[in-house]
Amino acid sequence: MVFAQDNDTIVASATAPGVAGIGIVRISGNNISTYINEIINDDLEPRKASYKSFYDSNKKVIDQGIVIYFPSPDSFTGEDVAEFHCHGGKIIMEMVIERCLELGARLARPGEFSERAFLNDKIDLIQAESISDLINASSKASAQSALLSMQGVFSDLVNELIEEIINLRKFVEACIDFPAEDIDFLKDDDLTNGLNNCIRKINETIEQAQQGRVIQEGVRLAIVGKPNAGKSSLFNLFAGEDLAIVTDIPGTTRDLLKENVFIDDLPVYLTDSAGLRETIDPIESEGIRRVHSEIKFASIILYVIDVSAFNPGEDLKLIEKNVGKLVSKDCSIILVFNKTDLCGISTDQNMKSHYPSVDISVKNKTGIDNLKKLIIEAIGLNDVGENVFTARRRHVKELTNALRYLEMGKVQLTNAGAGELLAEDLKLAQNCLSGITGSYLADDLLGEIFSSFCIGK
Ligand SMILES: Nc1nc2c(ncn2[C@@H]2O[C@H](COP(=O)(O)OP(=O)(O)O)[C@@H](O)[C@H]2O)c(=O)[nH]1
Numbered sequence: 063m064v065f066a067q068d069n070d071t072i073v074a075s076a077t078a079p080g081v082a083g084i085g086i087v088r089i090s091g092n093n094i095s096t097y098i099n100e101i102i103n104d105d106l107e108p109r110k111a112s113y114k115s116f117y118d119s120n121k122k123v124i125d126q127g128i129v130i131y132f133p134s135p136d137s138f139t140g141e142d143v144a145e146f147h148c149h150g151g152k153i154i155m156e157m158v159i160e161r162c163l164e165l166g167a168r169l170a171r172p173g174e175f176s177e178r179a180f181l182n183d184k185i186d187l188i189q190a191e192s193i194s195d196l197i198n199a200s201s202k203a204s205a206q207s208a209l210l211s212m213q214g215v216f217s218d219l220v221n222e223l224i225e226e227i228i229n230l231r232k233f234v235e236a237c238i239d240f241p242a243e244d245i246d247f248l249k250d251d252d253l254t255n256g257l258n259n260c261i262r263k264i265n266e267t268i269e270q271a272q273q274g275r276v277i278q279e280g281v282r283l284a285i286v287g288k289p290n291a292g293k294s295s296l297f298n299l300f301a302g303e304d305l306a307i308v309t310d311i312p313g314t315t316r317d318l319l320k321e322n323v324f325i326d327d328l329p330v331y332l333t334d335s336a337g338l339r340e341t342i343d344p345i346e347s348e349g350i351r352r353v354h355s356e357i358k359f360a361s362i363i364l365y366v367i368d369v370s371a372f373n374p375g376e377d378l379k380l381i382e383k384n385v386g387k388l389v390s391k392d393c394s395i396i397l398v399f400n401k402t403d404l405c406g407i408s409t410d411q412n413m414k415s416h417y418p419s420v421d422i423s424v425k426n427k428t429g430i431d432n433l434k435k436l437i438i439e440a441i442g443l444n445d446v447g448e449n450v451f452t453a454r455r456r457h458v459k460e461l462t463n464a465l466r467y468l469e470m471g472k473v474q475l476t477n478a479g480a481g482e483l484l485a486e487d488l489k490l491a492q493n494c495l496s497g498i499t500g501s502y503l504a505d506d507l508l509g510e511i512f513s514s515f516c517i518g519k
């Protein structure tokens with residue numbers, strides 16, 4: 063698919079704004095050697111760092127630094143690219159950018175260098191998105207996963223799937239086009255096996271992409287339970303500081319408290335909340351109403367129970383009424399039996415049989431590693447970091463759509479024996495997958511994706 067692309071020469075600072083030892087101005091377009099000649103008053107050997115003076119239009123020196131020229135097509139964007147490594151002061155950088163603008167360049171839009179790299183087939187859309195994810199990574203694990211996607215691990219899986227669907231399409235369409243050949247392709251084992259194989263692989267890829275999405279986006283985790291269970295104490299333990307007020311007076315926490323933390327390198331949006339109980343206090347009631355709305359959006363609920371003062375039957379009913387009825391279908395509930403320092407671990411098997419559970423003491427910091435393990439397991443991660451590539455919500459959605467078409471195609475094949483309909487479903491599944499790598503994608507979606515990048519990338 064061909065997208066509209068202008069021939070403008072674009073320029074931007076490739077390094078972050080602010081003062082630094084070095085700042086890099088990057089320029090990309092069709093005839094960058096002219097810009098280089100004007101600015102350094104010299105020619106350059108491709109891909110060799112040269113120390114030069116940078117001149118303004120009056121041949122006055124603006125700065126001295128390194129300049130590198132990457133002629134097309136062997137550059138990041140696929141066009142001619144030059145990098146001016148200046149002293150990293152705001153004014154110096156501005157003067158070099160100004161000079162490029164004077165010579166005819168325009169300022170680059172956010173993500174425009176990556177967009178050009180994509181349009182010139184240097185990288186696919188997954189790789190372009192992962193560059194942005196790598197730059198914005200908030201943890202080592204998300205940086206490592208973004209790197210895997212940037213290196214093409216996810217793209218290779220999607221391309222393999224596309225390849226297999228194309229082979230199935232060729233077979234089905236050939237049989238439709240040449241019915242006289244007398245092959246009952248609908249009964250062909252190769253076709254059924256191929257289709258089943260694709261469905262299995264796509265399911266595996268969805269699972270991996272889901273994990274990558276979690277590492278990229280993080281999870282919402284809400285700490286809930288009865289007053290005085292130790293919710294705020296646990297919140298503070300995860301946050302690493304005393305953010306929430308902890309007292310032995312039930313009903314201390316009224317508002318929602320939120321903090322971004324990492325649990326074993328996984329980004330977590332943590333919420334502490336008012337204790338769940340019947341109350342006529344209007345402020346506390348409002349607090350409880352807010353807990354309920356938070357529960358609806360959480361991916362994980364930690365239901366904290368004070369082991370020294372709990373009543374299994376009552377707690378189960380409370381969980382059902384306040385949590386079970388509100389949570390989304392993918393949300394996991396974990397029972398956290400706290401204060402085991404007071405009376406040992408909980409022996410209640412009835413509650414433990416309903417939900418995954420863990421015994422801890424926030425006071426003595428025991429059981430916390432087991433709790434973290436349960437959290438990681440609850441979101442389906444085997445291990446944070448290792449071999450997980452980043453993926454976005456958009457990718458998981460397209461993979462799921464492709465799976466749906468393949469499954470519909472299988473029904474057409476097995477139930478109705480309808481080859482034409484199977485062919486159509488295979489085509490639609492292929493389009494979904496091509497949308498992930500960007501070879502089949504609407505222009506407006508492309509604009510949306512790149513506009514979220516930073517300028518200069
Ligand atoms: N013995 C003991 N006390 C705890 C533990 N966790 C919290 N507490 C105490 O329980 C009381 C209520 O704690 P808090 O975190 O405010 O509970 P919340 O109402 O659920 O937020 C405070 O006095 C805490 O010091 C624990 O593991 N062991």
Ligand SMILES: [Mg+2]
Nearest residue numbers: 293294314315
């Ligand atoms: Mg509290």
